[in-house]
Amino acid sequence: GKNLDYPTNRIQPMHVKWLGQDMGHRSRGTFVVTTAEADLENHCPDFLAMARQHDVRLQLVGDIHVLAHKKRSVPYRSGGALAGCWWNPRTNQLCPDLMPQGYLVYRVRGEKLEQFYKGLGQRVAIVSHRVGSAWQGQVKIQAHLVQPRKGECLEYSINGRDWQKMRETGRPFYRAVFAATVDSTSVPDGLLNLKVRNLNDGEIRSQVVVVANGRDAAPIRAGGTLEFTVGAPSNGWTKSKGPSGKVDVLLNGKTLGSLAPGARKAYTFPVPQSCLHLANTLSFRFSIRGDGMTVTAPVLKCDKTTLRDTRDMALRQVKAAHWGDAAADWGGFIVGEAEPPDESPFHRRQHVFCFVFGNNK
Incomplete structure (x- = not known):
């Protein structure tokens, strides 16, 4: 058959040439914002050189269907999606990050860009x-x-x-x-x-x-365990990462233990009954400013009950509805300030996790 112009998702030489020529036509005193399906830094040869030459300030992309901003040589902003989870009716008109089907609205004044997200048909x-x-x-x-x-x-x-x-x-x-x-x-x-x-x-x-004010006691008489994996292999959308320095693990403000610098492994921390409340918060304290890591969705196991973070349960429902039941366990979370890792349909940035007894369905 006929050869395709785009046998891969890499922009071909003829179109790289056109892009540079098109940017060269900008008026004096203006800057450039690009729109593309994916990050041109990864898919367009010589894009960074073109960006420096033609003052490209921002990339608008839509490939991942989530609301996200990535700090790069040329910043990258993904604006959700009108299609939500690719028009899948089983996902209740939500994007993979639980944002409603919608889009970003921009205003440019001089060199200032402002934006907000608008759900489809929502004010x-x-x-x-x-x-x-x-x-x-x-x-x-x-x-x-x-x-x-x-x-x-x-x-x-x-x-x-x-x-x-x-x-x-x-x-x-x-x-x-x-x-x-x-x-x-x-x-x-x-x-x-x-x-x-x-x-x-x-x-x-x-x-x-x-x-989660810690006023109501947990409805159990025994302790439990907190379990998650740091730096687990990813599906390619988000680069896995372990912490660069020591990280303290806090449940309801009390230290359960710490994570070793650089370690990518599964952790299990005993949780005394005295640490548990009806609504519980998990957080992480990094010893190095700007540090971060990827983790699988943490779970709190008490007796025969497995508690999951409230947001995690909602995300799991959307993933399973679109990609199938096995997808509920795909990905996890990005904790801390490090960038990359980057958010994707399977990894969301989150710093505090909540486990509520009676909310484990």
Whole structure:
């Protein structure tokens, strides 16, 4: 058959030449933003030289269908996807990172680029907390309303019945931002379904968070174990990494043990019953600033119960719905500040994990 122009995903010489010529036509005082399916730094020969010559400031890509930003010689921003998980109806109109089907909206003023994510057909979005975020003490809620109309405002509810008005705090481009402060100690520890609504048209957005103030005891009388693997081999989307320095492992603020510098291996830490609460938080304390690592999804095992992080369970459902049941165990998380590793459909950046008894389904 006829030879294809693109036998691989590497940009061919004729198109590299065209790209350089096209960039050369930019007007004086302007800069360049590229759009491509994937990172041109990896797929276009001489791209970095072209970027320096023609002042390429940002790459807009869509290949991985998640909302992510990568710091590179030429920064790379992935803007979710209108297709969500490639138009798969079993994933409930979500992208692999649990963002709704949608897109980034940009504004350029002079040399300043601004952006925000907009869910398809949605004007209201909770922007302060992802799925499974830990709430402790005083918590600030933020949400935005796209294309606000005269007199519109947002309200929030933490019990599904009583609604409180949020205060408008700003008008960045194309939207209004609203905020409110919640005392998380006023509600029981455990899962909480935060809701925000537009009073005018009734649009409601919700987000499950975890109240973890350590006030409620775990419903068990024995201890357990915390298990995860550091630097496990990846599927190629995200480069695996072990920590460069020592890392302390903290459950509910108490040290369970530490991770060895450079080690890529499975860890099991005993967890005394006295350390456990109804809602538990796992965090990591790095001895070297800017350090980071990849980990498999941590699990907390107590008696015959296996607890998973709240966000991890939601991610597993989407992965299994799109790629099959085996995909639920693919990937894991990026912990810390190191870049790379980079986020992908199978690795999400996360610093605190939450385990809630009674939430292990």
